[in-house]
Amino acid sequence: MKPIKLLLDFPQNQSEISIERKMVRAAIMQPYFLPYIGYFQMIKAVDIFVFYDDVNYIKRGWINRNKILVNQEWQYLTIPLKEASQNKKINEIKTSLDTKELSRSCKKVIESFKNKFEELMKRINFNSLKDYLKINNITFKIFGEEFLIEEYSISSIFSPIDKGFYFFVGDDFSLEIKNSLILTDKVFDTENSLLIVNNIDPQLLFYRILDHFYGQKSTGIISPTSVIHKDAKIGKNVQIDSFCEIGNSIIGDNVIIGSHCRIYDNVKIEENTIIEPGSIIGTSGIAWTWNIDKTEKIRQPQLGGVHIGKNCMLAANTIVVRGSLNDDTIIGENSFLAPGCRLGHGTQIGKYVHLANAIVTGGNTIIGDYSFLGSGVVIRPRTKIDKNTVIGAGSVVIKDTSKSGLTLMGVPAKEFETKNKLSGMPKPKKE
16 A cells, blocks of 8 residues: 655644554644643544644634632633734743732642642651550650640751641750651650650651651562562562563562662662662673774773662662672662763662762772762772762872771862761761
C-alpha cells in the first residue's frame, strides 16, 4: 500500500506528513487554561492534535481563565493579559506581568489546595505514639492535656502549622501554633500539649518515632521490568524497583534499589542499604595516556569494583566509579550520601560519614570516619581527609589534612579548629 500524503496548513508553516494508513484521526481545539481531563483524553485518542490559536480571542471564555473551588465556593482563576481584544488572534495576545493579579491568583490556588495538602501530610495517632513509648520503656509525662487531640500532622518548626507533631530543644519557644504536640525535655507556657521525656534527646527520639512509623523498609518485591544477571547473588527480602539493571554483583539482605538504577559487575552492597532512583554504582572512570606521537589517547580499562557497607544510604542520582585496577571504591557502613554525589575511582569513605548534596571526590581520595562534608565540596585526587573532619559547603580541598578533628573552609580550603556548636549539622563526634 502506498502512503497517503496529508497536507496540514499550520500558522506560518506547512508540514507534509506521510502516514502509512487508510485513515487518520485528528482533533482541533482552541487552547485552554488548565484544561479539563477530557481535553487530554482527546489528545491521547487521536493521531494528530492541532491547537487552534489563529482565530479571534474570546473574552470571558476559557483561554486565560478557569474556575477553582475555594472554601466550597467557585471562583475564577485568571491569567492577566496585555491589551486583550476580540479583534486580535489568540496567538497575538501576550500575558501581563501584573504582579498584584498574579499574587491574587496564587493565593486562590494556595487556599484551594491547602486542605488537600493537609490531607496528604503524614500523621501520627496519639494513642499509637503512647504505645510506642511504653513498649520501648521510655518514661514520659503529658502537660496541657486540655489541648490534646486524637491525631497530629508530622511537622517542622521551619514550616509550623496547627495540630502538628514537633520536637523542640532550647529555651525560647516562639512558634505561633495551637493544639499541637511538642516532644521536649522541659515545661514552658504554651497553648499546646507537651510530651516531656527525660534521659533521652528529644530530637533523637523524634527521629526514632518517625523511622518506626514511616521509615523506608524493603517490600521484598523485585520488579519484572528489571534485568538481573544470572550469576548475581541476591539476598533475602531485597527490593528492586522498575527498570533497574543488576550486573554480576552481591546484594545483601533487605537492600532497597530504587527505579532506573544500574549496578555493574563486581559490586557488593551489604545489608539494609538503600540506593535511591537514578543512581549508578560501579561505572567506569577514565584513565588514559598519550601514544608516542600524541595522536591517540590510550585508555586504561577500569578493573576494580565497589564495596558499600551495611546501613548506608545513597540518595538519588549518585554515581560511584569503580576501582581502577586491583582496588575497590569503598563506602563504609552507616555512611550517607545526599543526592547528586560523584565518587571517583578508588575513593575510600570511612564509617559514619555524611556527604551533603553534589559532592565530587577525585580518584583515590580517602575520607576518614565520622567526617561531615557540606554541599558542593570538591576534593582533589589522592587527597587524604583525617577522621572527624568537617568541610564547609562549597570548599575545594587540594591537600591532605594535618590532623583529625579539624574544620576546612574556603577555596582553596584552609584548616580551622572545629567549634563545639556547628550550624546545619549534628554535633561532631569527639575523639
